[in-house]
Amino acid sequence: VQLVESGGGLxxxxxxxxxxxxxxxxTFSSYGMHWxxxxxxxxxxxxxxxxxxxxxxxxxxVKGRFTISRDNAKNTLYLQLNSLKSEDTAIxxxxxxxxxxxxQGVMVTVSS
Amino acid sequence: xxxxxxxxxxxxxxxxxxVSISCRSSQSLLHSNGNTYLHWLLQRPGQSPQLLIYLxxxxxxxxPNRFSGSGSGTDFTLKISGVEAxxxxxxYCVQGTHAPLTFGSGTKLEIK
Numbered sequence: 001v002q003l004v005e006s007g008g009g010l011x012x013x014x015x016x017x018x019x020x021x022x023x024x025x026x027t028f029s030s031y032g033m034h035w036x037x038x039x040x041x042x043x044x045x046x047x048x049x050x051x052x053x054x055x056x057x058x059x060x061x062v063k064g065r066f067t068i069s070r071d072n073a074k075n076t077l078y079l080q081l082n083s084l085k086s087e088d089t090a091i092x093x094x095x096x097x098x099x100x101x102x103x104q105g106v107m108v109t110v111s112s
Numbered sequence: 113x114x115x116x117x118x119x120x121x122x123x124x125x126x127x128x129x130x131v132s133i134s135c136r137s138s139q140s141l142l143h144s145n146g147n148t149y150l151h152w153l154l155q156r157p158g159q160s161p162q163l164l165i166y167l168x169x170x171x172x173x174x175x176p177n178r179f180s181g182s183g184s185g186t187d188f189t190l191k192i193s194g195v196e197a198x199x200x201x202x203x204y205c206v207q208g209t210h211a212p213l214t215f216g217s218g219t220k221l222e223i224k
Contacts, residue, residue: 034213036161044153044161044204046213059212093160099151099206100172102160 001025001101003094008106015084021077021094021103029072032097035079037090038105045090048079049097062088084110114139116205118216125195126224133219135188135205142185142209149208152181152190155218156201164203165190197223 007019021033035047048068049057056068067080077094091105115138125131141148152165163172165181168188178193192199200223205216 043202043218044155044206044215046215049213057211095161099153099163099166102162104160 003096003101003103005092005094005103005106008092008108010109010111011084012112013085013110017081017084017108019079019081019092019106019108021079023075023077023101026096026101028070028075028077031101033068033070033077034095034097035066035068035077036093036095037088037108038093039087039090042090047092050077051097081108084108086110113212114141114207114210114214116207116214116216118203118205118219120219121217122220122222124222124224125192127195127197129195130191130193131195131221132192133190133203133205135183135190135216137186137188137207139210140185141188141207147209148184150181150183150188151206151208152179153204153206154199154201155204156198159201161204192221195221195223199223 002024004022011017032051034049037045037047050068065083069078089110093105094103117136119134141150148168150168153161155161164175164179169181180191182189202218202220204218
């Protein structure tokens with residue numbers, strides 16, 4: 001089982017970024033998936049969830065700015081981050097809805 | 113939102129010592145379907161979180177049986193019976209009974 005995030009980097013406030021999470025070794029289409037983030041030196045913070053049937057839920061802090069999506073044919077989870085703020089700076093992890101599978105995380109830094 | 117209060121924030125233990133971490137919820141975590149969606153994660157230094165215990169007391173596959181979980185309603189406990197060096201890191205409880213999903217603030221286990 002492997003979850004591999006990509007797409008992170010340094011971005012200016014107000015700009016956009018798209019994260020990807022590529023899954024292998026399990027039946028991706030059968031699992032709901034989460035994005036979780038962790039600001040530097042801080043705890044875990046839930047960001048968004050997408051069910052196996054593509055229903056979505058967002059944390060209030062990102063609602064209207066972030067969009068979670070999935071492509072089951074490509075075994076890939078996405079997170080579109082728009083209107084980025086400095087407080088969005090964090091490591092972003094994808095995780096399965098049973099919490100058993102986690103990616104290694106990808107760093108997003110929002111700074112001018 | 114449900115607040116999960118973890119105590120103690122920091123724990124120092126010797127090898128072989130048994131320790132307990134408390135996770136108290138601001139609301140009952142018993143779901144109307146009869147399940148209690150309270151889980152325990154460990155984040156070792158520099159690593160992604162990993163699942164230890166799910167649904168209060170069920171041991172994740174591959175996790176040593178020195179880890180155990182207990183509790184109900186609003187009070188939950190993770191016990192490590194005989195700490196080993198590899199157990200150092202930050203322990204988080206997470207609840208999925210009530211939206212939005214929330215994490216405890218973490219308990220850092222240090223090895224003396």
